[in-house]
Amino acid sequence: MAVEWKLVVDCADPNAQARFWAAALDYAIEDNGVLIERLLAGGAIGSEAYLEIDGRKAWRQLAAVRHPDDPVDPASGTGLGRRLLFHHVPERKQVKNRLHVDLHVGPAEREATVRRLEGLGATVLREVADFGSVHTTMADPEGNEFDVQ
Incomplete structure (x- = not known):
């Protein structure tokens, strides 16, 4: 079960x-x-x-x-x-998360979603393009990292 x-x-x-x-x-x-x-x-x-x-x-x-x-x-x-x-x-x-959430919105919605999340209080940490993945790593209002793909 x-x-x-x-x-x-x-x-x-x-x-x-x-x-x-x-x-x-x-x-x-x-x-x-x-x-x-x-x-x-x-x-x-x-x-x-x-x-x-x-x-x-x-x-x-x-x-x-x-x-x-x-x-x-x-x-x-x-x-x-x-x-x-x-x-x-x-x-x-204190340090980087050992576990994080990935939001799967798709390439067409990624930029708009990032802007919407910034409006809610998130911040962009970096843009990532590696291992076949393109995503934006962000932090929520308390600094917890998550990715928008």
Whole structure:
């Protein structure tokens, strides 16, 4: 049986990273408001565990984005398919990523996609043409590298 997985990204601001990557990938930001309300009502968490964003409760330390066509657990708002989870850590990014995301948009869309991502807060690090691949290496707003192909 195949193993379910999610990609976890350590970061300083999970909710800002989730907004960036939801826009970059056209993914949905997970809404964990139902779970947060249930845990609050049961006394399992306090107000320090969440914050309000756009009128909904969101975890302070975690935020996730998911593919909009994948199923969601209605009891928690957690995506049950392709997803990225952003986890708050106190230390800043120090070195090059050992794992990165490749966005496959095709040669005709690469330049426009790079411009759109720059508008969302990403920066171009370099243009690469090697080993038969032409792509743009970029950094998200917290400096995590990714490629646009």
